[in-house]
Amino acid sequence: MTVEAGTAIPSSSSHAEEPNYLTHETGLKSWLFTLDHKRIGLMYLVSVLLMFFLGGVMALLVRTELLFAGETLMEADTYNKIFTLHGAIMVFLFIIPAIPGAIGNFFLPIMLGAKDVAFPRLNLLSFYIYCAGTVLALVAIVVGSVDTGWTFYTPYSTRADSSVIWMTGAAFVLGFSSILTGVNFISTVHKMRAPGLHWKRLPLFIWGIYATSIVQVLATPVLAITLFLLIMEKTLSVGVFDPALGGDPVLFQHFFWFYSHPAVYIMILPGMAIVNELIATFSHRKIFGYMFVAMSSLGLGLVGFLVWAHHMFTSGMSEYATMVFSALTFLVAIPSGVKIFNWVATLYEGSISFLSPMLYGLSFLVLFTIGGVTGLFLATLATDIHLHDTYFVVAHFHYVMVGGTVFGFVGGLHYWWPKMTGKMYDEKLAKVSWFLVFVGFNVTFLSQFVMGSQGMPRRYYDYLDQFQPLHMASSGGAYILGLGFIIMSFMFVKSLRSGAKAPRNPWASAGYEWMTTTPPHPHNFEETPVMTRGPYDYHLCTEEELWDGFDEDFQPSKKAKA
Amino acid sequence: MTQPQGTVQLPPQLSTIAPEVDAMYYAIYWISVASFVVIVGAMLYFSYKYRRRPGHEAKPAGHATVLEITWTVAPIFLLAWLFHAGFVTYMHGVVAPDNARDVRVRGMQWNWEFEHEGGVIDELNVLKVPVGHPVRLIMSSSDVLHSVFIPAFRVKRDVVPGMYTTLWFEATHLTEERTCERDADCPEAHFCGRADANGVRTCALPLFCAEYCGAPQGIQDSAGRNTNHSTMLAEVRVVSQEAYDRFLEEGPPAPAHCDAAEDPAACWGEGLFSQNGCNACHSVDGSRAPGPTWQGLWGSTRQFADGSSGVADENYIRESILQPQAKIVTGYSGVNMPPYRFSDRQIDAIIAYMRTLSE
Numbered sequence A: 001m002t003v004e005a006g007t008a009i010p011s012s013s014s015h016a017e018e019p020n021y022l023t024h025e026t027g028l029k030s031w032l033f034t035l036d037h038k039r040i041g042l043m044y045l046v047s048v049l050l051m052f053f054l055g056g057v058m059a060l061l062v063r064t065e066l067l068f069a070g071e072t073l074m075e076a077d078t079y080n081k082i083f084t085l086h087g088a089i090m091v092f093l094f095i096i097p098a099i100p101g102a103i104g105n106f107f108l109p110i111m112l113g114a115k116d117v118a119f120p121r122l123n124l125l126s127f128y129i130y131c132a133g134t135v136l137a138l139v140a141i142v143v144g145s146v147d148t149g150w151t152f153y154t155p156y157s158t159r160a161d162s163s164v165i166w167m168t169g170a171a172f173v174l175g176f177s178s179i180l181t182g183v184n185f186i187s188t189v190h191k192m193r194a195p196g197l198h199w200k201r202l203p204l205f206i207w208g209i210y211a212t213s214i215v216q217v218l219a220t221p222v223l224a225i226t227l228f229l230l231i232m233e234k235t236l237s238v239g240v241f242d243p244a245l246g247g248d249p250v251l252f253q254h255f256f257w258f259y260s261h262p263a264v265y266i267m268i269l270p271g272m273a274i275v276n277e278l279i280a281t282f283s284h285r286k287i288f289g290y291m292f293v294a295m296s297s298l299g300l301g302l303v304g305f306l307v308w309a310h311h312m313f314t315s316g317m318s319e320y321a322t323m324v325f326s327a328l329t330f331l332v333a334i335p336s337g338v339k340i341f342n343w344v345a346t347l348y349e350g351s352i353s354f355l356s357p358m359l360y361g362l363s364f365l366v367l368f369t370i371g372g373v374t375g376l377f378l379a380t381l382a383t384d385i386h387l388h389d390t391y392f393v394v395a396h397f398h399y400v401m402v403g404g405t406v407f408g409f410v411g412g413l414h415y416w417w418p419k420m421t422g423k424m425y426d427e428k429l430a431k432v433s434w435f436l437v438f439v440g441f442n443v444t445f446l447s448q449f450v451m452g453s454q455g456m457p458r459r460y461y462d463y464l465d466q467f468q469p470l471h472m473a474s475s476g477g478a479y480i481l482g483l484g485f486i487i488m489s490f491m492f493v494k495s496l497r498s499g500a501k502a503p504r505n506p507w508a509s510a511g512y513e514w515m516t517t518t519p520p521h522p523h524n525f526e527e528t529p530v531m532t533r534g535p536y537d538y539h540l541c542t543e544e545e546l547w548d549g550f551d552e553d554f555q556p557s558k559k560a561k562a
Numbered sequence B: 001m002t003q004p005q006g007t008v009q010l011p012p013q014l015s016t017i018a019p020e021v022d023a024m025y026y027a028i029y030w031i032s033v034a035s036f037v038v039i040v041g042a043m044l045y046f047s048y049k050y051r052r053r054p055g056h057e058a059k060p061a062g063h064a065t066v067l068e069i070t071w072t073v074a075p076i077f078l079l080a081w082l083f084h085a086g087f088v089t090y091m092h093g094v095v096a097p098d099n100a101r102d103v104r105v106r107g108m109q110w111n112w113e114f115e116h117e118g119g120v121i122d123e124l125n126v127l128k129v130p131v132g133h134p135v136r137l138i139m140s141s142s143d144v145l146h147s148v149f150i151p152a153f154r155v156k157r158d159v160v161p162g163m164y165t166t167l168w169f170e171a172t173h174l175t176e177e178r179t180c181e182r183d184a185d186c187p188e189a190h191f192c193g194r195a196d197a198n199g200v201r202t203c204a205l206p207l208f209c210a211e212y213c214g215a216p217q218g219i220q221d222s223a224g225r226n227t228n229h230s231t232m233l234a235e236v237r238v239v240s241q242e243a244y245d246r247f248l249e250e251g252p253p254a255p256a257h258c259d260a261a262e263d264p265a266a267c268w269g270e271g272l273f274s275q276n277g278c279n280a281c282h283s284v285d286g287s288r289a290p291g292p293t294w295q296g297l298w299g300s301t302r303q304f305a306d307g308s309s310g311v312a313d314e315n316y317i318r319e320s321i322l323q324p325q326a327k328i329v330t331g332y333s334g335v336n337m338p339p340y341r342f343s344d345r346q347i348d349a350i351i352a353y354m355r356t357l358s359e
């Protein structure tokens, strides 16, 4: 077998069929009432992908409308609803639940060597609460024709009707699902670790999800308070946010961001969590400065609570508040920087293979760096005044949320796909789609940085002629990006229908989840594993653990011995 | 005075604060470029050098506490400097000089109204400012949040219902008077303003609304100017100090083409009638409309919803425009006419026009 260096994927050694979680029970009921975290994870995966598709369609509609100045496809009013749908679906229905709900549910217990999460019933409940919240949100948006943007700023949002109450209600229901998942994960991490798996051996994916869970549990209740105040105002005319009743509209922004800023970390921490696993596996090395990286997740979660008002530097709050929040915001750069530096340092003296999951991992480093440094422009007061509420901000948070979280998620999806489905996918197609997604993404959003610094405000249906070329470039990029995702979906569907059978450990990873059979045993491991090494201790792995099924050329230890 | 040029990233600097802000911008930009090159460069170099190949094996990673502490602590100094420099510049932009001239700004869906010293109210969506003199905007909103954003001046501030917010700048360059048909005819970062009563359009600097404020629901033709959040534009015109003082004395001038008209005042009034959208609710030929027709209105006796009545004379018309809710004409209680603001000369012109409809 001649294969290019670094691209080898082992063939599956055909053991007798072991029982796996997909086939040991069948029928619709066995899915709907399942308590198996893996099946719940898959159900989450299907729902969040569906939402990602919906949100993506909205994004393409938005970009198509903006292809030309003036009316291209729809009226201003319709456009406003479409971009609201895009934002709300992507944030509340896709990004927040995607990684913890789908990948976290599936792999957290396996990586802990546990049979399931601590409270399997609660886990199923939180999935159904998520479904209920999703339905509520979609109905609220469509029936209430919400056109406020995903931020629901008062008094615009409370003027017309009460759909904002339904929408906040939906966000709260969804938040409840997050809280339950969070509590569940925290307990699982504390109580269900396999023997030998002490905190210093915890996979960094788990550390990230653990930090996320803490933020989820602490931040979401604020949403409930906001909702309560909104209802009070609507029904009892207690002036809280509406200036016509003596309320303060800026107060709503404080409440909103007090939840939604930590929510940014609920979104990005899981993305970072995945990137740890990608970089470790495809460089065959423990993440450099493991403890610093683990602690920086907790650090980010903590600092994330203290910076909400940096969304409001032009809102008319006091200059002292502005000063304090600017200073605190710079703190975010420190743990983020620590992570980036350690990831790059991990590559040093590694053995790096460029399979598709790693391409996403490396892209994450590039894109998150851009997202991070452009954050400096926005944390600095003088420049934020000019850039606030322009496309610069839009580009910045897409670099973080898409370049960061979505790239992490998609990378994770490629990485764990064989374990979850038992099928390999077409690596060539995966690389093609990665390339399109990467290029398309950058074209879309780099042009938005320039547009924004030139003064193009966000949420604009129409624009001045001077912005025409950049808007066209951005829309063109969005189409490339869309094409990339279409090819990717095709590739995954093809894998499900005709993919080769996946081996136990296709990436030669030392991670615990690769030690069990593919697809995993219904109870994850046939017998409770005892961890005698860390999940990144490549030098302590046996040949069989790592290189089972690989061509001999790729077993450096063998080569060295020879 | 030649206009300064913008760069690829930033529009031209047309206010005193702009160079300071841009210096910050470029400082951060180069810091970013340097960090990006170092991080991504190292990433690419390591990825190549340590690529997986037969016979090559990874070395187990340890950790280096000194290194970790260095890259945790070192950035703090840089960040502290950024914070400080940014804050200092920000404060320059916040504290207006004592001699600043005040302009009251009222944001409303989807128009800007500017009231200058002495109660002079300019045309809707036109902001005249003197060159070389600080100007302070005192802003309020009559409906939802808006935000004043003038990119060439590097200023932005939300306009919030129920409170006043302020903003100041000092324009450094006159706006060149140039007629145009589309934005491309104008200098960099300018746009082609709305047609005046003569149908002539001139270039101006854009003042955007940067805080989302919606669009009318289900109304067609939403692409016109000042019809939704994205077209809530105002034209900023930087004029000489003498011209500004003259403007404050006289109020907005009658359009030039009316000089030649038979009745210059009525000509101006007709222009105001259509530019301010009065024709959306008032007909001039007796046909039905949401508000009373203006045909034969002047001098007639009006019946009011509260049972009283009065003659349509100067004082009544003036009141009807400035405070429409003071007296409601019988049969029209259902529609609310919004209050308008005009200078005395403008109201005179409107009345002159109205008189021509009763002759």
Ligand SMILES: [Cu+2]
Pocket: B107, B110, B145, B146, B147, B209, B210, B211, B212, B213, B229, B232
């Ligand atoms: Cu507005």
